[in-house]
Amino acid sequence: xxxxVLVIHGGAGAISRAQTTPEVIQAxxxxxxxxxxEGERILAQGGCALDAVAEAVxxxxxxxxxxxxxxxxxxxxxxxxxxxAIMNGxxxxxxxxxxxxxxxxxxxxxxxxxxxxxxVFFVGHDADAFARDQGxxxxxxxxxxxxxxxEQLQAAQRSGNETIVLDHDAMSAYQTSEAIAPLDENNKxxxxxxxxxxxxxxxxxxxxxxxxxxxxxxxxxxxxxxGAGCYANNTTCAVSTTGKGEAFIRAVAAYDVSAQMEYAxxxxxxATQQLIHxxxxxxxxxxGLIAIDAHGNVAMPFNTEGMYRGSVVSGQAPFVAVHR
Amino acid sequence: xxxxVLVIHGGAGAISRAQTTPEVIQAxxxxxxxxxxEGERILAQGGCALDAVAEAVxxxxxxxxxxxxxxxxxxxxxxxxxxxAIMNGxxxxxxxxxxxxxxxxxxxxxxxxxxxxxxVFFVGHDADAFARDQGxxxxxxxxxxxxxxxEQLQAAQRSGNETIVLDHDAMSAYQTSEAIAPLDENNKxxxxxxxxxxxxxxxxxxxxxxxxxxxxxxxxxxxxxxGAGCYANNTTCAVSTTGKGEAFIRAVAAYDVSAQMEYAxxxxxxATQQLIHxxxxxxxxxxGLIAIDAHGNVAMPFNTEGMYRGSVVSGQAPFVAVHR
Numbered sequence: 001x002x003x004x005v006l007v008i009h010g011g012a013g014a015i016s017r018a019q020t021t022p023e024v025i026q027a028x029x030x031x032x033x034x035x036x037x038e039g040e041r042i043l044a045q046g047g048c049a050l051d052a053v054a055e056a057v058x059x060x061x062x063x064x065x066x067x068x069x070x071x072x073x074x075x076x077x078x079x080x081x082x083x084x085a086i087m088n089g090x091x092x093x094x095x096x097x098x099x100x101x102x103x104x105x106x107x108x109x110x111x112x113x114x115x116x117x118x119x120v121f122f123v124g125h126d127a128d129a130f131a132r133d134q135g136x137x138x139x140x141x142x143x144x145x146x147x148x149x150x151e152q153l154q155a156a157q158r159s160g161n162e163t164i165v166l167d168h169d170a171m172s173a174y175q176t177s178e179a180i181a182p183l184d185e186n187n188k189x190x191x192x193x194x195x196x197x198x199x200x201x202x203x204x205x206x207x208x209x210x211x212x213x214x215x216x217x218x219x220x221x222x223x224x225x226x227g228a229g230c231y232a233n234n235t236t237c238a239v240s241t242t243g244k245g246e247a248f249i250r251a252v253a254a255y256d257v258s259a260q261m262e263y264a265x266x267x268x269x270x271a272t273q274q275l276i277h278x279x280x281x282x283x284x285x286x287x288g289l290i291a292i293d294a295h296g297n298v299a300m301p302f303n304t305e306g307m308y309r310g311s312v313v314s315g316q317a318p319f320v321a322v323h324r
Numbered sequence: 325x326x327x328x329v330l331v332i333h334g335g336a337g338a339i340s341r342a343q344t345t346p347e348v349i350q351a352x353x354x355x356x357x358x359x360x361x362e363g364e365r366i367l368a369q370g371g372c373a374l375d376a377v378a379e380a381v382x383x384x385x386x387x388x389x390x391x392x393x394x395x396x397x398x399x400x401x402x403x404x405x406x407x408x409a410i411m412n413g414x415x416x417x418x419x420x421x422x423x424x425x426x427x428x429x430x431x432x433x434x435x436x437x438x439x440x441x442x443x444v445f446f447v448g449h450d451a452d453a454f455a456r457d458q459g460x461x462x463x464x465x466x467x468x469x470x471x472x473x474x475e476q477l478q479a480a481q482r483s484g485n486e487t488i489v490l491d492h493d494a495m496s497a498y499q500t501s502e503a504i505a506p507l508d509e510n511n512k513x514x515x516x517x518x519x520x521x522x523x524x525x526x527x528x529x530x531x532x533x534x535x536x537x538x539x540x541x542x543x544x545x546x547x548x549x550x551g552a553g554c555y556a557n558n559t560t561c562a563v564s565t566t567g568k569g570e571a572f573i574r575a576v577a578a579y580d581v582s583a584q585m586e587y588a589x590x591x592x593x594x595a596t597q598q599l600i601h602x603x604x605x606x607x608x609x610x611x612g613l614i615a616i617d618a619h620g621n622v623a624m625p626f627n628t629e630g631m632y633r634g635s636v637v638s639g640q641a642p643f644v645a646v647h648r
Contacts, residue, residue: 092574092607098544099447119543120570123423124448126542218450219443220422227551227576246444250416252551252579259580263587283416 002201003314004043005296008035008056008194010066010308012242012288013183015323025182028065029320032310035059036318039194044314049196049204049238050088050111057084057107057206060192064146065181066308067190069105072144072210074153075217080144082210083224084110089203089232096224098123102138103131107208110224112136120226144210152185156214182322183306191223193240195232195292199314203238203294205230205254212245221245227255234294236261237268242307243280243287250283251275257291268292272299326525327638328367329620332359332380332518334390334632336566336612337507339647349506352389353644356634359383360642363518368638373520373528373562374412374435381408381431381530384516388470389505390632391514393429396468396534398477399541404468406534407548408434413527413556420548422447426462427455431532434548436460444550468534476509480538506646507630515547517564519556519616523638527562527618529554529578536569545569551579558618560585561592566631567604567611574607575599581615592616596623 010032039056043049061069072080084106085096095114098121103109109131113122122130132138193207207230209223222228222245229245231254232238239254248254253275260271272291280287281303288302290309300309310320334356363380367373385393396404408430409420419438422445427433433455437446446454456462517531531554533547546553546569553569555578556562563578572578577599584595596615604611605627612626614633624633634644 094574117540117543118570119540119545120573121544121549122540122542123544124542126540130540130542216441216443216446216450216454218446218448218454219441220445220447221443225445225549225551226573227549227579231576246442249444249550250418252555252576255551255576255579256583259583260587263584 006039006196007290007311009290012302012304012307015305016184020180020182032320036312040312049198049202052196053194053204053206056194067210068192068208073213082106084208085224085230086110086206087232089234096121097127098220098224102128104137104139152213189243191242195238205232205238207240222248237293239291241289247283247285276301330363330520331614331635333614336626336628336631339629340508344504344506356644360636364636373522373526376520377518377528377530380518391534392516392532397537406430408532409548409554410434410530411556413558420445421451422544422548426452428461428463476537513567515566519562527556529556529562531564546572561617563615565613571607571609600625
């Protein structure tokens with residue numbers, strides 16, 4: 001009898017230099033706990049890993065505390081460009097979208113690409129059009145905007161036009177409209193993700209992001225790239241990453257964990273530690289990941305000061321944490 | 325003293341059902357031989373692997389026989405959408421563009437992303453704008469169009485709107501304006517690529533494509549995805565793939581070769597055979613690849629009937645071939 005497990009993250013980064021409060025930390029932890037609880041319910045009722053992952057990521061997209069969907073950061077030209085990917089570890093089927101601007105839940109668009117097209121990856125307004133044709137909810141760009149994110153953009157642009165902010169960093173110094181986040185909004189990698197093991201032993205992974213504050217329009221990071229920001233394979237593991245996307249692309253990070261397990265016989269713990277603490281730092285690869293293997297082993301390593309993260313084994317109380 | 329080596333491909337696929345002629349085969353082989361000769365000259369003069377790869381891919385893009393740059397296939401809406409990636413095996417730096425429509429040589433845009441931006445991957449018109457800002461030649465969409473490719477689109481749309489053609493297949497039955505290609509234009513995966521080893525032991529890889537005839541607009545395949553269609557690492561190998569892009573993404577094909585060498589201790593020949601003949605077929609992964617390791621070993625396996633391919637060891641005569 002396999003015990004289902006769900007793991008989620010809301011991005012990694014540095015601890016706020018400015019003072020945060022126990023109440024704010026509590027708010028982030030409560031959000032993570034609630035999303036874990038809703039995802040766990042799917043798994044407890046015999047639902048599949050793919051459904052649990054898609055729903056957990058959708059809820060993370062809907063939560064304005066995290067940089068994906070509603071509450072996504074702004075690009076240099078004050079727009080939102082969203083990316084997402086999903087992968088089914090049983091079939092190795094996968095779907096992804098990048099640079100979408102109107103689909104409310106990019107993770108559902110990624111899933112629609114996987115399930116209702118012969119392709120894996122769509123980008124730009126054609127990806128939005130595909131999602132609309134699939135009947136997914138579409139919204140105006142302003143739907144994604146929150147006052148917190150607009151202030152982050154303005155702060156980044158005040159501090160130099162070239163400053164690209166990995167979500168959750170500049171916030172602490174400039175924040176006015178909301179309480180200070182526990183991870184520094186100027187140094188946080190803004191991605192959300194989920195991995196799950198269901199009662200039939202199937203794995204799935206999903207990742208979604210709003211990118212980086214003040215990033216160049218058209219830039220795509222690792223999140224929607226199968227093998228970089230997202231990977232799932234029943235024979236090894238499911239992985240969702242968060243960090244400096246360029247380094248995670250260069251390391252082919254998510255698939256590297258699977259390859260270490262498949263080809264070097266390493267455990268999930270060994271493979272993820274090797275990636276996060278040995279391979280990524282020389283590539284300027286600040287960040288972290290969540291991962292799960294087919295036995296239900298969970299790893300949540302990060303080489304930053306904190307990562308919004310949580311896990312739940314079906315039938316048990318959820319674990320959530322922000323700092324080390 | 326390391327002997328530089330350059331390897332190129334112009335796509336894999338089935339042998340033409342209709343009769344081709346020795347003259348046409350000769351034309352393809354001559355094009356491959358000439359591009360090898362020009363790339364080899366760079367390496368023989370002490371040039372770096374990255375320069376040789378970029379120039380070989382640029383020349384393949386400029387040759388109308390191959391589906392990249394000038395001579396790219398048409399999408400469903402009769403446009404051209406081009407993708408390319410390049411990677412430096414010495415530094416693991418890489419750059420890529422997808423869904424570009426006006427930059428004349430996508431491989432040069434990918435290199436500019438690598439060398440002149442803090443990012444790895446740009447998509448859509450922002451990628452075109454970046455290339456233009458970098459001073460790269462930009463052209464009207466009509467520049468890429470050739471009568472052969474327009475007939476391929478018309479044939480695909482006559483045979484059913486849903487027919488997506490992997491370059492080099494429908495041609496044979498419908499071709500009127502040009503001689504019949506040695507690989508079936510309706511069953512060929514249209515990608516070009518190059519990998520090189522230079523006299524200092526550095527590896528590089530580059531891949532470029534015009535996609536698939538009649539493909540859905542916005543679809544991106546494996547070619548511009550680091551780890552899927554292109555990968556280079558001095559400690560293992562350089563790889564450029566060609567085939568059904570979706571399968572190559574699901575297999576994280578290019579990085580899989582490197583991971584097999586790094587983690588399982590396999591040779592380049594063993595790793596590439598395993599990928600092409602064991603891993604890809606269950607994923608419907610028709611295609612092939614070119615690869616080279618730091619010792620100058622070359623592999624050019626494919627699981628289709630043919631692949632336009634060639635290699636040259638500096639100072640020796642080039643080898644070129646189309647069929648097995």
